[in-house]
Amino acid sequence: MENKTILEVKDLKTYFRTDAGIVKAVDGVSFRLDKGETLGLVGESGSGKSVTNMSIMKLIPMPPGKIVGGEVLLDGVDILKLNEKEMSRIRGNRISMIFQDPMTALNPYLRISTQLIETIRLHQGLDKAEARKKAIEMLKLVGIPAAERRIDAYPHQFSGGMRQRVMIAIALSCNPEILIADEPTTALDVTIQAQILDLIKDLSEKLETAVIMITHDLGVVAGMCDNVCVMYAGRIVERAPVDDLFESPKHPYTNGLIQSIPRLDEKGSGRLFSIDGQPPNVIDLPECCPFHPRCEKAMDVCTRKYPPVVSLEGKREVACWLYEENK
Amino acid sequence: MAKENKEVLLQVQGLKQHFPIKGSRNVIRAVDGVSFDLYKGETLGLVGESGCGKSTTVRAIDQLYRPTAGNVLFEGVDLATLKQKPLIAARKNMQMVFQDPYGSLNPRMTVSQILSEPLQIYSQRKIINMTKEEISRRVDELMEIVGLSRFFKNRYPHEFSGGQKQRIGIGRALALNPKLLLLDEPVSALDVSIQAQVLNLLDDLQKEFDLTYLFIAHDLAVVEHISDRVAVMYLGIIAELSPANDLYVEPLHPYTQALLSAVPIPDPKIERTRERIVLEGDVPSPDTERHGCYFYDRCPKRMEKCKGSIPELKAVKGDHQVACFLYE
Ligand SMILES: Nc1ncnc2c1ncn2[C@@H]1O[C@H](COP(=O)(O)OP(=O)(O)O)[C@@H](O)[C@H]1O
Ligand SMILES: Nc1ncnc2c1ncn2[C@@H]1O[C@H](COP(=O)(O)OP(=O)(O)O)[C@@H](O)[C@H]1O
Ligand code: SF4
Ligand code: SF4
Ligand SMILES: [Mg+2]
Ligand SMILES: [Mg+2]
Numbered sequence: 001m002e003n004k005t006i007l008e009v010k011d012l013k014t015y016f017r018t019d020a021g022i023v024k025a026v027d028g029v030s031f032r033l034d035k036g037e038t039l040g041l042v043g044e045s046g047s048g049k050s051v052t053n054m055s056i057m058k059l060i061p062m063p064p065g066k067i068v069g070g071e072v073l074l075d076g077v078d079i080l081k082l083n084e085k086e087m088s089r090i091r092g093n094r095i096s097m098i099f100q101d102p103m104t105a106l107n108p109y110l111r112i113s114t115q116l117i118e119t120i121r122l123h124q125g126l127d128k129a130e131a132r133k134k135a136i137e138m139l140k141l142v143g144i145p146a147a148e149r150r151i152d153a154y155p156h157q158f159s160g161g162m163r164q165r166v167m168i169a170i171a172l173s174c175n176p177e178i179l180i181a182d183e184p185t186t187a188l189d190v191t192i193q194a195q196i197l198d199l200i201k202d203l204s205e206k207l208e209t210a211v212i213m214i215t216h217d218l219g220v221v222a223g224m225c226d227n228v229c230v231m232y233a234g235r236i237v238e239r240a241p242v243d244d245l246f247e248s249p250k251h252p253y254t255n256g257l258i259q260s261i262p263r264l265d266e267k268g269s270g271r272l273f274s275i276d277g278q279p280p281n282v283i284d285l286p287e288c289c290p291f292h293p294r295c296e297k298a299m300d301v302c303t304r305k306y307p308p309v310v311s312l313e314g315k316r317e318v319a320c321w322l323y324e325e326n327k
Numbered sequence: 328m329a330k331e332n333k334e335v336l337l338q339v340q341g342l343k344q345h346f347p348i349k350g351s352r353n354v355i356r357a358v359d360g361v362s363f364d365l366y367k368g369e370t371l372g373l374v375g376e377s378g379c380g381k382s383t384t385v386r387a388i389d390q391l392y393r394p395t396a397g398n399v400l401f402e403g404v405d406l407a408t409l410k411q412k413p414l415i416a417a418r419k420n421m422q423m424v425f426q427d428p429y430g431s432l433n434p435r436m437t438v439s440q441i442l443s444e445p446l447q448i449y450s451q452r453k454i455i456n457m458t459k460e461e462i463s464r465r466v467d468e469l470m471e472i473v474g475l476s477r478f479f480k481n482r483y484p485h486e487f488s489g490g491q492k493q494r495i496g497i498g499r500a501l502a503l504n505p506k507l508l509l510l511d512e513p514v515s516a517l518d519v520s521i522q523a524q525v526l527n528l529l530d531d532l533q534k535e536f537d538l539t540y541l542f543i544a545h546d547l548a549v550v551e552h553i554s555d556r557v558a559v560m561y562l563g564i565i566a567e568l569s570p571a572n573d574l575y576v577e578p579l580h581p582y583t584q585a586l587l588s589a590v591p592i593p594d595p596k597i598e599r600t601r602e603r604i605v606l607e608g609d610v611p612s613p614d615t616e617r618h619g620c621y622f623y624d625r626c627p628k629r630m631e632k633c634k635g636s637i638p639e640l641k642a643v644k645g646d647h648q649v650a651c652f653l654y655e
Binding site for chain 2: 044045159161162189190191192193194195197198216217218219220221222223225242243246256257258260261262263264265267270271272273274275276278279
């Protein structure tokens with residue numbers, strides 16, 4: 001398949017002004033997303049995954065937040081420069097989002113039909129009857145049983161997994177080029193998670209949607225993604241094709257993270273590998289590798305300068321002084 | 328783990344915990360007949376999807392609820408029938424740790440106050456006998472045991488990270504030198520790197536203080552890792568109970584098989600070749616009395632006889648117990 005880049009994020013910086021100081025939630029994030037690709041954005045809580053996503057959608061609450069730098073190129077056009085009206089045409093149409101909690105996207109007082117039909121009409125200019133037909137089609141596609149009847153139910157009449165399906169139906173109803181899924185299965189039980197992930201995988205293939213899969217779960221990444229970006233303290237510390245990342249993680253943080261997960265398929269009792277300490281506060285972080293207080297391989301330079309991004313063989317990148325020759 | 332001599336610490340027999348439903352004759356059968364033995368020094372994991380009755384089981388064991396039916400024998404004494412006073416004394420040996428360290432720690436108390444509270448209460452009730460100085464020394468000791476600096480003892484919970492708060496919760500549970508910890512999703516709210524630290528801490532503490540754990544989690548990999556044996560719950564009953572290492576290799580119950588097949592494994596090559604067993608429908612509501620197998624509605628292997636009678640939890644291979652007619 002031809003690798004055509006549809007989204008490119010360049011040196012994105014999003015800060016929040018708080019009483020405690022400036023929170024550098026996203027501090028120089030760059031990545032590209034190709035057509036048909038599923039890209040994982042993985043990291044622990046607070047690493048800046050959601051803020052990255054909300055910045056791409058221009059949904060950062062301003063104030064306290066501000067996108068202070070960078071570009072988000074959609075097919076070469078910097079969408080950060082668009083006004084709200086132009087942006088709202090992109091949201092839901094060309095880039096759609098699903099979240100952990102479907103209720104943040106669904107209106108509890110409106111029937112599913114109203115919400116879905118409205119979205120479809122808004123973006124596709126169909127008449128009401130056509131939009132309803134399309135809405136039922138979408139609900140069937142995401143596996144809602146008896147869609148013709150259940151389309152007129154209210155969100156609370158659906159289980160958590162079914163609501164997530166409805167949100168996926170809404171998100172994909174306009175055939176977006178990009179779907180951003182922000183922890184879509186974190187609140188769900190594993191059996192339901194498996195169903196929803198399968199659904200996202202099938203539909204993104206069928207509809208040729210590129211996916212940014214945001215998650216803290218490396219198991220989800222392993223099953224879903226083609227390529228992965230690992231985030232730590234507002235930056236991407238490593239980027240690699242999924243097999244390579246798990247086979248030979250380069251960044252000490254990635255390595256620690258992979259090793260500290262208990263695995264079902266391995267007879268491991270006894271001690272787990274563990275990374276000491278905890279993620280840094282991203283307020284007033286001095287110039288350094290933010291991982292250095294927890295890093296077994298930290299060197300003097302790591303405490304003074306942020307590591308440059310080093311390109312490695314096989315489309316890999318890592319931000320770590322270990323791989324830089326001119327220290 | 329002292330399995331050779333298999334001394335039983337806790338016996339749960341036919342435990343049921345039902346809750347009334349307002350304006351209905353039906354009840355919620357949160358726990359609907361659970362039996363198991365817990366051996367001294369072992370970790371028994373309780374897994375299952377949300378709502379299957381894990382928390383209610385441990386709460387009923389701890390007598391936070393008075394069970395609808397069944398016995399909870401701790402060192403041979405049935406807690407379910409004890410009066411308030413002897414119950415409080417017996418509870419000294421059995422402490423709970425909760426999922427949400429934030430919600431379960433009083434925000435207006437310092438760490439020192441949180442850790443000393445159980446000691447003070449039990450001293451006032453004359454169940455233990457400790458002076459102020461002894462309590463204060465014990466607090467320092469507890470901080471060290473759970474890996475927190477003593478210098479932080481006058482701080483408040485909000486000044487600590489999630490992992491540290493969970494350490495405080497564990498410290499409080501250990502204050503009275505219990506024999507059994509009931510751990511209700513103690514690492515579920517933590518990030519992986521912090522989760523590994525807390526799991527290691529629990530492992531160390533168990534060895535050092537000869538503790539027995541009943542460990543709840545919805546993450547099967549976590550449970551398999553920390554447990555000697557694992558009980559899989561579904562709709563208020565135990566579907567399967569097996570040595571932890573056997574469960575993944577040879578799950579017997581059709582529900583366990585489906586559950587395990589759904590757990591993502593952090594290895595892309597394995598993930599690409601795995602077969603998932605997709606179950607029909609959602610977990611039914613626990614508000615109806617069942618006369619057949621609890622898993623009947625969703626079981627891909629159901630048979631005629633599963634509809635009308637309930638399979639009992641029985642050992643089929645050594646220690647491996649399952650409640651399913653396929654193995655009769
Ligand atoms: N509205 C806000 N005001 C202040 N800080 C915020 C706000 N939203 C997010 N942050 C901070 O930005 C950082 C990154 O958050 P987020 O992107 O939500 O993390 P993740 O999604 O990786 O868990 C965190 O430190 C968080 O506290
Ligand atoms: N105090 C209560 N009153 C009524 N129903 C309850 C109560 N506690 C739990 N339940 C119900 O009992 C079932 C089991 O709940 P719980 O033990 O919390 O499950 P788990 O911990 O496995 O997620 C659920 O259907 C839940 O809604
Ligand atoms: S730059 Fe230094 S401290 Fe940071 S991850 Fe690499 S070796 Fe460790
Ligand atoms: S008893 Fe029957 S219905 Fe129940 S799990 Fe076994 S095969 Fe399935
Ligand atoms: Mg987030
Ligand atoms: Mg629970």
